[in-house]
Amino acid sequence: MFYLEANKFEGPLQLLPTDIGLLHLQKNSLQGIIPQPDIKNNMTLDILRILDLSDNHFIGSIPDSLCSLQMLVILDLSNNRLSGRIPSCIGKLKTLGVLNLANNSLYGHIPISLAHLNYLQSLHLNRNNFTGMLPSSLRYLKKLQYLDLGNNGLEGIIPSWIGDELSRLKILVLESNNFHGDISTSLCKLSSLQVLKLEDNNLTGHIPRCFNNFTAMTSTELDSTRIYVPLAVLNYVVDDDSEELSVFIKGGMLNYTSSNVAYVRFMGLSGNKLSGEIPVELMSLVGLRDLDLSRNHLSGRIPENIGNLSQLESLDLSKNDLSGPIPQSLSNLDSLAWLKLSFNELTGPIPSGRQLQTLYDQDPTIYMGNSGLCGEPIDKSCPDGKSNAGESDGDHEDGKESYFDWFYAGLGPGFAVGLVGFLSVLCFKKSWRYAYFGFLESLFNKVWVEIALLKRKFN
Structure with missing residues (x-):
């Protein structure tokens, strides 16, 4: 076993030894092309597993000679400068459990021969230049738990066989491609899914209501199960330390390593053309920690029971067409550390709450672009003295109607009581009676004289 990672080795690598079980040379400064394995006329023992x-x-293409490493379980060539296509012979590595080719300059179609990797649990082809549609042969990777194809040029619809056939998936990353069409409801069959990243595609239609079938997102008890790859020949398992995940949340890119990626609960659908309302069914995903639905065409109201997502740390609903009030239950999210509701059509008073006030103090733009919002903490007072969202618009309307009903109901009796009181005074107060009728007689005479003068003037 050779653990030579994170040193300062430079220059080319002359030969790949195969008579050792594990070869770790990551995080160095090795250059040149990947050398051929040291297998000469089948005389050298081939026991290389990792x-x-x-x-x-490293530069150049992935050499076909790597396909001769028949006992290989983990192959990690990520974060180099490799180019060219994936060798079709890669399907000969029958024992391969992890294939990580992320962050290179590989191009072309994803080879259909990957379907022969029956033990593959983790496939990372993200951050390359792959094009074309997903080969349907990938449906035969029944053991696959982690599939990351993000940041490529893949196109077509998201195939239904992902949900129908890859039932063990825990992490699905298809972000930043050219996928279009509706989100297939077959994805709802992925009950173990804990990370769904579909951001920055051309997806249309509604968010499937059946997303509440993601059982892994409905539990507040985190499953810390990591991906272990069996080494059948050696009769023990290896913890795959290459499992990493990058998620843009809380205003920046967070990188999760193999030690904590299992704790991530994330749903990202931003940067598409999704429409319709936010399904109330999503509010049952109480284990969800980060939800990003920004930059779509979502309409309607924010679900009233959004406060059910008690584990939520990041919520981004910005740049949609959402309307109506901000639910008061939002103030119940004590773990919330990032909030964006900007550039919608939200109206009414902003809910009060210590956590929401803290978030506003950290970022005063969280409510920007909603001209109908009012009350603290923004500098716009609400009409009728409303200062918080404790009462709904319907409550205010009911109160207003009730006020006018009582006003008109009391108007008649009030007039009658006043008239009776006035006449009673005239009956029992002689001096007031004389003064009142004297006033009326004087007023009558004055009016009569004015009428007579006007009549003479016109004649």
């Missing part, structure tokens, strides 16, 4: 050359400066 080959990790990630985070170096």
